[in-house]
Each structure stands twice: as C-alpha cells, then as structure tokens.
Amino acid sequence: MPVLGFRAKTGGAIAVALSDDGEFLLRREVSLVDPKLPATAEPYHAVMELPWAEAEVRVQPLVAAIENVATKMLEALIAELGNVTAVGVVGAPPKNLARIGNEHIRAHAAEGVLFRRVIEVAAARHGIPCTGVSDKELGTPDAKIKAMGKKAGPPWRADERAAATAAWLALRGTVSVY
Numbered sequence: 001m002p003v004l005g006f007r008a009k010t011g012g013a014i015a016v017a018l019s020d021d022g023e024f025l026l027r028r029e030v031s032l033v034d035p036k037l038p039a040t041a042e043p044y045h046a047v048m049e050l051p052w053a054e055a056e057v058r059v060q061p062l063v064a065a066i067e068n069v070a071t072k073m074l075e076a077l078i079a080e081l082g083n084v085t086a087v088g089v090v091g092a093p094p095k096n097l098a099r100i101g102n103e104h105i106r107a108h109a110a111e112g113v114l115f116r117r118v119i120e121v122a123a124a125r126h127g128i129p130c131t132g133v134s135d136k137e138l139g140t141p142d143a144k145i146k147a148m149g150k151k152a153g154p155p156w157r158a159d160e161r162a163a164a165t166a167a168w169l170a171l172r173g174t175v176s177v178y
Contacts, residue, residue, distance in 0.1 A: 001085040004077060005167025006030075007135075007159040008091030008116040010108070011041045016152075016163040017081055018171060024148045025081065027160055030073050032115055034065045043114065044107035052098050052106070063114065070122035078126065086131065086173070087123040088166030091116025093134040131170040141165050 001020045006013040011033050017025040032040075039046040043062035047055040078084050092112030100106035116132065123130035141161040148164055149156030 001083050002081045003086040003088070003167045003171045004074075004081075004084055005088040005163040005165065005170060006090065006119050007162040007166065008089055008112075008119055009159070010111045010115055013089075013115065013119060014159045014163045015077060016148075016160060016167050017077070017084075018164065018167045020085070020171070022144065022168065022171060024151045024164070027152050027156075027163070028077075030077075032066055032069050032073065032118060034069050037062065037065050040066050040069070042107070042111060044110040045104075048103040048107040063118075066114065067118050067121050070118040071125050074119070074122040074126055074128075084126075084128055086129050086170035087119070088131045088133070088168070088170030089116055089119045089123075090133050090135050090138055090162045090166045091119075093136070129170070129173075131166070131173070133166060133169060135162065138162055138165060144168075 002017045002025055005016045012029060012031045015028045015030050019025055034040045040062050043059050043066065046062065047058045050058060094113060095109060097106055097110050100109055120130045120132060145161050145164045145168060
C-alpha cells in the first residue's frame with residue numbers, strides 16, 4: 001500500500017509516492033490552482049491591500065476552491081496508486097500572520113502556510129492520516145532518499161527529496177513537528 005509525500009509550494013506541490021517497503025513509485029508536479037479562478041494561484045495577493053482581518057474573510061472563497069482542487073488532486077492520485085495509507089507534507093509551518101507588517105511579505109507567508117494546509121485538508125477529507133513537517137525542520141535527506149533519485153531519474157532536486165522524505169516520515173508514522 002503506497003504512501004504519498006508532498007513538498008507544498010505556492011500554487012502547487014511536488015508529489016512522491018513510495019511503496020509500503022519504501023521503494024520509489026512515482027514523482028509528479030501537481031497543480032493546486034483552479035483554472036476557472038486565476039486568483040487561486042496567489043490568493044492572498046488578491047486581498048493583500050485590505051486590513052488583515054478583512055483579507056482573511058475575503059480570501060475564504062478562494063481558499064475553499066483551492067481545498068477542493070487539492071481534494072480532487074489527491075483523489076486522482078489515489079485512483080492511480082490504489083489505497084494510499086498515509087500522506088506526508090513538507091511546507092511552511094503555521095505562523096502568526098497578523099504580526100507581519102508588510103502586506104506583500106504577509107501574502108507570500110500566508111500562501112506558504114495555505115498550500116501546505118490544503119494538502120492536509122485533502123488527506124483528512126479522504127480519511128488518510130497526514131504527517132506534517134516544517135521545511136526548516138526537515139533536516140538533511142538520508143542516503144536512501146538521495147539514492148531514490150537514480151531510480152526516479154531527473155529531476156531529483158531538493159523539492160523532490162523533501163517530498164520523498166515526507167513520504168518516508170509518513171510511512172514510518174512519525175508525528176508532526178509543527
């Protein structure tokens with residue numbers, strides 16, 4: 001039974017699937033943007049000039065659309081791989097966004113948190129346990145993760161290694177470090 005790992009990024013993620021014995025199965029770049037709503041690519045940019053409390057309310061329809069895209073994306077991967085038993089996601093940790101004074105920096109920070117969280121929401125909607133880890137606390141990938149790049153083929157960049165590490169942590173049932 002496979003596990004999935006994601007490296008969340010604004011607008012999408014890198015997905016890596018591992019078998020239940022930790023062997024590489026697939027790598028894919030996935031979009032988390034609703035093509036009918038271009039603002040879902042950078043939703044907090046669309047509201048960044050509003051006071052933060054108002055921006056949080058006004059962005060909710062875009063957040064809901066992104067959550068739905070993430071849920072459908074995960075559903076498609078489950079259909080391709082079979083019964084996914086766990087999900088791991090690497091991304092920005094939760095932060096107190098209201099304390100960030102610069103609107104543009106806050107928009108980027110909020111999107112970093114959002115695109116990690118929507119994958120967690122998608123996993124929960126599918127009843128799949130999800131392990132989260134901060135990209136800053138992920139650590140250096142071990143030799144097994146680095147070696148997977150030979151089987152996977154290029155590209156096997158830091159994002160792919162992070163997604164594979166997230167899958168590995170989910171496979172091992174490592175608890176969230178958020």
